[in-house]
Amino acid sequence: MSAFFTLLKRDLRLALRDGGALGTALGFYLIVVSLLPLGLGPDLNLLSRIAPGILWIALLLAALLSLSRMFETDYEDGSLEAIAAGPLPLELMAGAKALAHALTTGVPLVVITPVLALMLNLDLKAYPVLIASMGLGIPAISFLGSIGAALTLKTRRGGLLLALLVLPLYVPTLIFGISAVNAALSGPQGASSSFLILSAVSLVSLVVGPLAAAAALRIQMQ
Amino acid sequence: MDLGPHAAFIWAAYGVFIAVLAAVLAWLWLDGKAQERTLAALEARGIKRRTSRPMSQADAGTGS
Amino acid sequence: MQTQTLTQRLANPTRFMELSALVLPWLWALAGALIAIAMYKVFFIAPADYQQGETVKIMYIHVPAAWLAMMGYGIVALSSFGLLVFRHPLADVSAKAAAPLGAAFTLLALITGSLWGKPMWGTYWVWDARLTSVLVLFFLYMGLIALRNSVEDESAAAKLTAILGLVGVAILPVIKFSVDWWNTLHQPSTGFTQTVDPSMRTPLLISALGFTVLFLAMHMKGMRNEILRRRVKSLTLAAVERAQTSLPEQTSLPEAR
Numbered sequence: 001m002s003a004f005f006t007l008l009k010r011d012l013r014l015a016l017r018d019g020g021a022l023g024t025a026l027g028f029y030l031i032v033v034s035l036l037p038l039g040l041g042p043d044l045n046l047l048s049r050i051a052p053g054i055l056w057i058a059l060l061l062a063a064l065l066s067l068s069r070m071f072e073t074d075y076e077d078g079s080l081e082a083i084a085a086g087p088l089p090l091e092l093m094a095g096a097k098a099l100a101h102a103l104t105t106g107v108p109l110v111v112i113t114p115v116l117a118l119m120l121n122l123d124l125k126a127y128p129v130l131i132a133s134m135g136l137g138i139p140a141i142s143f144l145g146s147i148g149a150a151l152t153l154k155t156r157r158g159g160l161l162l163a164l165l166v167l168p169l170y171v172p173t174l175i176f177g178i179s180a181v182n183a184a185l186s187g188p189q190g191a192s193s194s195f196l197i198l199s200a201v202s203l204v205s206l207v208v209g210p211l212a213a214a215a216a217l218r219i220q221m222q
Numbered sequence: 223m224d225l226g227p228h229a230a231f232i233w234a235a236y237g238v239f240i241a242v243l244a245a246v247l248a249w250l251w252l253d254g255k256a257q258e259r260t261l262a263a264l265e266a267r268g269i270k271r272r273t274s275r276p277m278s279q280a281d282a283g284t285g286s
Numbered sequence: 287m288q289t290q291t292l293t294q295r296l297a298n299p300t301r302f303m304e305l306s307a308l309v310l311p312w313l314w315a316l317a318g319a320l321i322a323i324a325m326y327k328v329f330f331i332a333p334a335d336y337q338q339g340e341t342v343k344i345m346y347i348h349v350p351a352a353w354l355a356m357m358g359y360g361i362v363a364l365s366s367f368g369l370l371v372f373r374h375p376l377a378d379v380s381a382k383a384a385a386p387l388g389a390a391f392t393l394l395a396l397i398t399g400s401l402w403g404k405p406m407w408g409t410y411w412v413w414d415a416r417l418t419s420v421l422v423l424f425f426l427y428m429g430l431i432a433l434r435n436s437v438e439d440e441s442a443a444a445k446l447t448a449i450l451g452l453v454g455v456a457i458l459p460v461i462k463f464s465v466d467w468w469n470t471l472h473q474p475s476t477g478f479t480q481t482v483d484p485s486m487r488t489p490l491l492i493s494a495l496g497f498t499v500l501f502l503a504m505h506m507k508g509m510r511n512e513i514l515r516r517r518v519k520s521l522t523l524a525a526v527e528r529a530q531t532s533l534p535e536q537t538s539l540p541e542a543r
Contacts, residue, residue: 147453151446155436165429165450168422169457172464179471197467201460212453215370219445226340228405235344235401239351239394243500246390250507257514264518269525 003088004096011100014073021066025105026112029062033116044121051120052130052181058116059109059134060170063141066105067166068159070097070149071217081221090214098146098209106138129184129191133177136195139202143209144169150216172201297375299513306506313503320496327489335486344402346490350497351395352416355423357498358388359455361505362430366451369444376509378444379516381451382434383508387501389427395420415469419462426454 015021036054037047047054071094074080084090113134114127122130148166152158176198183190328346335342361384368377399417400410411417433450437443 147449151433151450152436158436161429161432161436164425164432168425168429168461169453171422172457172460175464175468179468182471197464208453208456212449216446216449219442219449222442224340226334228339228341231341231401231405232343235347235398238397238401239347242390242394246387246504250504250511254507254511254514257511257518260518261514261521264521264525267525269521269528 003086004092007083007088007093007096008100011097012104015100015104021069022104022108025062025066026108028065029058029109029112030116032058032061033119037120048121048123051117051122052126052178054120055113055117055122055130056134056174056177059113060141060167060174062109063101063105063138063145064163064166065159066101067142067145067149068152068162070101070146071153072149075153075220080217084217084221090217091210094146094150094213094217095143095206095210098142098213101145102138102142106142110134110138123185126181126185129181133180133191133195133198136198136202137173137177140173140198140205141170143202143205144173146209146213147216150213150220153217153220173198176201299376299379302376303510303513306510310503310506310510313499313506317496317500317503320492320499324489324493324496327492332486332489333483335483338406341402341405342486344398345486346493347497348395348398348402349490350494351391351398352420353494354497354501355388355392355395355420357501358384358391359423359426359451359458362388362451363455366448366455369448370452376513378448379509379512380505381444381448383505383512385427385430385434385447387504387508389424389431391501392420392424392427396424413469415462415466418465418469422461422465423458426458430454 033054036058040046040050071080074083083093088096110131113131117127117130145166147169148162151165152162155161176194180191180194180198183194324346328343332343332346334340362381365377365381365384368374369381396417399420403412403417404410430447430450434443434447437446
């Protein structure tokens with residue numbers, strides 16, 4: 001177990017040192033959210049109605065951006081094989097990397113969301129639910145995304161293929177994330193079933209993600 | 223036959239269906255022929271499979 | 287005494303080629319006959335729908351297409367399982383052959399659905415649960431084909447695609463469930479009635495059956511092509527190796543025979 005945390009700490013430190021990736025993701029998030037009103041018009045009523053959708057989709061796209069690096073840098077300099085040969089099972093390694101992605105990309109994106117929500121005139125009642133739903137969805141985003149990252153590891157310029165593979169996997173998280181927010185806006189109890197399903201999807205992704213990613217990584221390293 | 227006011231949609235739907243299926247069938251047919259040709263050419267050059275049977279009915283086009 | 291199961295006996299590619307050569311003509315014939323009968327019934331016997339008029343005729347190809355879109359993915363998933371768990375020699379051939387066919391029928395389901403929707407609902411596209419799920423299914427197919435094309439090593443491509451196939455089939459019910467949920471949130475009642483009049487049921491079933499047999503025939507043909515393609519590849523590689531080591535009795539120059 002300590003190997004898991006060692007790896008996690010290492011990845012967190014590396015991510016913090018290389019602030020560029022996080023900055024890119026945050027910047028992309030901001031730009032997409034800013035572009036949408038420019039395209040849709042400044043009608044605040046309209047914007048506040050579609051704000052949950054805009055924010056969720058922009059979050060997904062921004063998180064998607066940094067997925068391709070998850071295993072790439074380690075694969076390129078040979079550390080991936082070294083770690084694979086070590087005591088840590090490949091599934092846990094994949095899990096550690098996905099968790100690092102969630103903590104270093106997902107969480108910051110969620111943290112900055114209230115600021116962006118202001119720009120879209122999101123109903124104040126919706127803020128807590130929005131943040132909560134995104135928080136519950138982050139594991140699914142990172143762990144399901146790790147599958148795509150592993151599958152496209154050796155593909156040249158695999159970012160686009162990665163997006164194609166992973167976006168269908170995000171459909172349930174997106175739908176239930178937004179339905180939670182809309183349900184909360186229409187009534188206090190409405191969001192609970194959406195939250196439950198959202199959490200269920202994320203929990204399942206915690207298992208399925210590393211399993212599939214590790215299987216793919218083994219094939220890639222043959 | 224009178225297919226009602228929306229006949230164009232019905233014809234379009236069936237038309238697309240036939241067109242796509244025809245394209246797929248054509249591709250399957252042509253691809254098969256291309257592989258058979260290449261195999262025959264290789265065999266003519268003396269490059270055979272380990273079992274080195276001549277191409278049997280099973281391999282060639284009768285299955286088409 | 288060695289008894290083999292059907293799949294074991296079919297596992298040998300040569301054996302598969304022999305058997306499929308016998309079976310395939312019958313499959314084509316059966317498919318053709320069933321489709322012909324269905325189309326005759328559709329255009330000359332089946333009545334117009336009470337609400338939709340003649341446009342209901344599109345249903346007789348749209349529903350089979352949607353069904354085959356799903357069956358195709360089922361074949362991909364089953365083949366993926368066969369490759370990863372049982373290392374069945376023909377599993378990857380089956381998966382590779384099934385994906386483009388499934389994608390084609392998915393596309394047909396989308397197009398016919400759209401053409402059916404315009405007279406029925408007034409728009410070419412409607413975000414109802416079924417069409418949306420079929421659209422996502424189309425993305426899954428595209429992902430499978432794109433991933434396979436992106437990996438050069440054939441064996442790695444086979445296994446990676448198989449993983450994606452299995453992940454897809456696991457997530458598909460979740461996606462379907464979530465799209466249904468989303469649909470009921472935004473459309474309290476679905477416009478399309480699910481009950482099919484008995485006089486329409488028979489042609490629909492025959493059509494579905496006919497196109498299913500057609501799919502299986504095309505799949506089998508696709509597998510045969512793929513087996514031939516792999517033979518070509520291995521023979522070509524062997525030829526190159528032989529030419530490089532230049533063994534005198536097996537030269538690639540025709541005159542030397």
